[in-house]
Amino acid sequence: MTDDTNRAAEVLKDHRASIDRLDAILVYTLGERFKHTQAVGRLKAEHALPPSDPTREATQIARLTNLADQADLDPEFAKKFLNFIIQEVIHHHEQHQS
Ligand SMILES: O=C(O)C(=O)C[C@]1(C(=O)O)C=C[C@@H](O)C=C1
Secondary structure (H helix, E strand, O other), X not given: OOHHHHHHHHHHXXXXXXXXXXXXXXXXXXXXXHHHHHHHHHHHHHOOOOOOOHHHHHHHHHHHHHHHHHOOOOHHHHHHHHHHHHHHHHXXXXXXXX
């Protein structure tokens, strides 16, 4: 291996260590988010509230799109990601109600 390749391997290792830490943050963050949405699901089931709230979702999407812009994250990706999570939450809410 050349010095250049060794340096590249070190840089790659450092990036991967950061990526692993950030992935852990994502998983813990999602875990916390789902704890709250599970509580919301129980509340909605107890009070016969609909599983989804499109008005709230529109507000969340607008906010996240704006944040994504500021964070140099593709807003379309942020939107898809939030929608993906919300669909899962709605599915959980529906299970609470059945
Ligand atoms: O805020 C709510 O009413 C929720 O049920 C939570 C949540 C979300 O995951 O953020 C999920 C479904 C709704 O359509 C809107 C938002």
